[in-house]
Amino acid sequence: MSLLEARGVTKELAVAGAPPARILDGVSLSVARGEFVAITGPSGSGKSTLLYLLGGLDHPTAGEILLDGRNLAAMDDEALTLLRNEAIGFVYQFHFLLPEFTALENVMMPILAGGRTTRKEAMARARDLLGEVGLADRLDHLPRQLSGGQQQRVSIARALANKPLLLCADEPTGNLDTANTERIVDLLLTLNRTMNQTVLVVTHEGSVADRAGREIRVVDGKVAS
Amino acid sequence: MAPRMLLGLAWRHLAGQRRQSLLTMAGVALGVMVLLVISALMNGLLVSFRDTIVEAAPHLVITGREGGTRTAPRMLLPEGLPGAVVQLADRGEPSGRTDIAHHPQVVEAVSRLDGLSVVSPYVATQVIGATAAETAPVFARGVTPALADRVVGLSRRIREGSWAAFAADPGTVALGREAAKTLDVGPGERLRLIASGGQVLDGRVAAVFATGIKALDEQAFIHLKVAQRLEELPPDHVTGLELRAQRLDQVDALRSTLEARTGLVVETWEQTNASIFTLFRIIGTITRMLVVFTILVAGFGVANVLVTVVLGKQKDISLLRSIGFTRDRILGLFLIEGLLLGLGGALAGALLGFVACTLMGYIPAGGDNEFGDQKTLVMAQDATTYAGTMVLALLVCLVASVGPARRAAGLAPVDVLRGETT
Ligand SMILES: Nc1ncnc2c1ncn2[C@@H]1O[C@H](COP(=O)(O)OP(=O)(O)OP(=O)(O)O)[C@@H](O)[C@H]1O
Numbered sequence: 001m002s003l004l005e006a007r008g009v010t011k012e013l014a015v016a017g018a019p020p021a022r023i024l025d026g027v028s029l030s031v032a033r034g035e036f037v038a039i040t041g042p043s044g045s046g047k048s049t050l051l052y053l054l055g056g057l058d059h060p061t062a063g064e065i066l067l068d069g070r071n072l073a074a075m076d077d078e079a080l081t082l083l084r085n086e087a088i089g090f091v092y093q094f095h096f097l098l099p100e101f102t103a104l105e106n107v108m109m110p111i112l113a114g115g116r117t118t119r120k121e122a123m124a125r126a127r128d129l130l131g132e133v134g135l136a137d138r139l140d141h142l143p144r145q146l147s148g149g150q151q152q153r154v155s156i157a158r159a160l161a162n163k164p165l166l167l168c169a170d171e172p173t174g175n176l177d178t179a180n181t182e183r184i185v186d187l188l189l190t191l192n193r194t195m196n197q198t199v200l201v202v203t204h205e206g207s208v209a210d211r212a213g214r215e216i217r218v219v220d221g222k223v224a225s
Numbered sequence: 226m227a228p229r230m231l232l233g234l235a236w237r238h239l240a241g242q243r244r245q246s247l248l249t250m251a252g253v254a255l256g257v258m259v260l261l262v263i264s265a266l267m268n269g270l271l272v273s274f275r276d277t278i279v280e281a282a283p284h285l286v287i288t289g290r291e292g293g294t295r296t297a298p299r300m301l302l303p304e305g306l307p308g309a310v311v312q313l314a315d316r317g318e319p320s321g322r323t324d325i326a327h328h329p330q331v332v333e334a335v336s337r338l339d340g341l342s343v344v345s346p347y348v349a350t351q352v353i354g355a356t357a358a359e360t361a362p363v364f365a366r367g368v369t370p371a372l373a374d375r376v377v378g379l380s381r382r383i384r385e386g387s388w389a390a391f392a393a394d395p396g397t398v399a400l401g402r403e404a405a406k407t408l409d410v411g412p413g414e415r416l417r418l419i420a421s422g423g424q425v426l427d428g429r430v431a432a433v434f435a436t437g438i439k440a441l442d443e444q445a446f447i448h449l450k451v452a453q454r455l456e457e458l459p460p461d462h463v464t465g466l467e468l469r470a471q472r473l474d475q476v477d478a479l480r481s482t483l484e485a486r487t488g489l490v491v492e493t494w495e496q497t498n499a500s501i502f503t504l505f506r507i508i509g510t511i512t513r514m515l516v517v518f519t520i521l522v523a524g525f526g527v528a529n530v531l532v533t534v535v536l537g538k539q540k541d542i543s544l545l546r547s548i549g550f551t552r553d554r555i556l557g558l559f560l561i562e563g564l565l566l567g568l569g570g571a572l573a574g575a576l577l578g579f580v581a582c583t584l585m586g587y588i589p590a591g592g593d594n595e596f597g598d599q600k601t602l603v604m605a606q607d608a609t610t611y612a613g614t615m616v617l618a619l620l621v622c623l624v625a626s627v628g629p630a631r632r633a634a635g636l637a638p639v640d641v642l643r644g645e646t647t
Pocket residue numbers: 013014015021023041042043044045046047048049050204643646647
């Protein structure tokens with residue numbers, strides 16, 4: 001059975017003074033546990049919209065999204081929020097770290113929000129993760145004291161904090177130079193290989209897509225094969 | 226775990242707006258402080274006013290019933306005739322006078338009650354006072370000096386002359402300071418009192434007193450028998466009895482007992498001064514309402530800071546939502562921020578209020594002081610007022626943060642993310 005399955009997912013967004021725009025139109029796909037999938041396509045094709053739906057940040061207008069057998073489309077906001085905390089990690093193009101908190105505190109945040117461990121355990125886990133992304137010596141730095149690539153690595157560590165079933169990344173290297181891009185993609189591939197971490201990456205960089213195990217191409221809100 | 230994290234987030238959000246947060250807290254603190262100071266002033270005024278009255282006025286006054294009907298004290302009637310009213314010594318003049326007849330019997334009966342320390346009969350009479358210099362109407366009060374002194378403590382309030390001299394000689398008068406001023410007369414000088422019926426006392430001023438209560442300071446004290454003669458009353462008739470209770474909190478109970486036992490009219494010091502106390506209450510309420518408005522305005526400041534934080538932190542809020550913060554938790558986060566501002570302001574305000582009240586307690590109170598001792602502003606502070614004011618400030622801040630907090634909780638994570646990434 002696949003870890004993630006989308007069936008006939010449609011998303012319409014209200015547009016002022018016009019009929020609602022259909023951004024996604026009957027998207028179906030499935031992702032197995034341990035896969036590394038790149039979502040590609042032209043700008044405005046609906047890649048981000050699809051990722052938000054698969055990651056439980058938004059509700060589809062129609063269709064089903066099953067994560068580990070649970071239908072995200074049928075969950076209310078609260079249930080979806082708790083599910084995101086437990087089972088989904090996000091990495092964004094603009095890393096979105098909390099500016100008032102250190103790298104360590106940023107990584108601890110999802111663990112503390114879940115409330116399933118003690119503060120001490122959360123701290124130990126965050127420290128380990130930052131070590132894994134090569135930032136063991138930057139624990140107490142504030143985001144503004146870190147480079148763009150370092151910040152992105154902190155946000156990857158944060159996405160992994162609660163050992164998610166699914167790691168969603170929306171153009172995680174969109175803002176980085178080639179060297180840093182290499183490094184981030186290496187990191188994601190390593191996580192995928194060594195920890196069997198399922199990864200979904202939206203990208204329009206061919207180099208990233210080439211290294212992924214599979215590519216799903218979205219054109220005009222539909223999956224193109 | 227979660228509360229500590231929310232507190233940490235709230236704290237750092239506010240610290241990020243340090244200047245605005247501090248200004249807002251200062252606003253709340255100012256409101257709290259002013260409210261505390263005004264309350265202490267108002268209560269202090271009331272307390273010192275009450276103290277003056279309690280010290281220099283009778284706690285209870287018994288007078289006869291209107292219409293000139295003389296009724297026997299019921300307690301003097303034989304058993305089996307409860308409530309019967311017997312006409313006693315009716316002088317036959319339905320004049321509206323409210324004298325008490327047979328006052329020695331009433332005094333004796335009343336004295337048997339527990340809780341009273343002094344019973345002092347008096348005769349009140351309106352006379353014309355005439356001196357070598359002036360002629361003016363004076364309210365004269367005939368008393369037994371020793372008893373009257375124990376009710377109003379005049380002997381301790383003599384400015385000139387001596388109370389003992391007055392007590393010793395029925396031909397003398399103890400004049401209130403205001404009356405002495407009006408008549409332009411001092412100790413040892415001649416004073417003639419002329420009653421409406423034509424009776425005259427050719428007396429001499431023995432003492433001038435000042436109590437601080439204007440109504441009392443405008444009076445002339447004379448001996449009871451003299452007043453009875455001026456009023457042409459029989460020796461057992463008096464205008465009323467002034468009483469002093471051993472304990473203030475028994476006054477109301479004593480009033481009912483006395484009224485039931487004697488069938489006469491009994492008034493407590495609080496009833497006599499009811500209109501003034503009501504005035505105090507009204508003024509106090511109005512002032513406090515004005516200050517409460519200050520705190521409400523401070524609440525707008527709190528709402529303002531939070532709106533700023535919510536607008537500036539939309540990204541962070543979306544992120545928190547995406548990593549598992551529910552709407553309720555975001556709501557809670559901003560309510561906590563409002564409460565933190567309120568708590569900071571309330572604590573600072575209470576501290577400032579306490580310091581201000583303490584310092585103001587050293588400010589000399591204007592006007593005259595009777596004994597030359599330095600009178601200062603009376604600041605009445607109490608824990609209840611402090612607690613109530615702080616709770617009020619917290620409530621206002623909480624209510625002020627509801628709007629911004631709901632707005633933050635209503636943010637959909639994707640809206641902000643879309644705006645940022647495409
Ligand atoms: N709030 C909105 N209301 C209406 N239409 C929107 C809204 N947000 C996005 N769209 C439209 O939805 C479509 C898909 O947007 P989406 O962000 O998913 O594209 P994308 O594939 O991620 O593009 P890019 O590669 O530029 O990031 C676009 O045509 C966009 O104009």
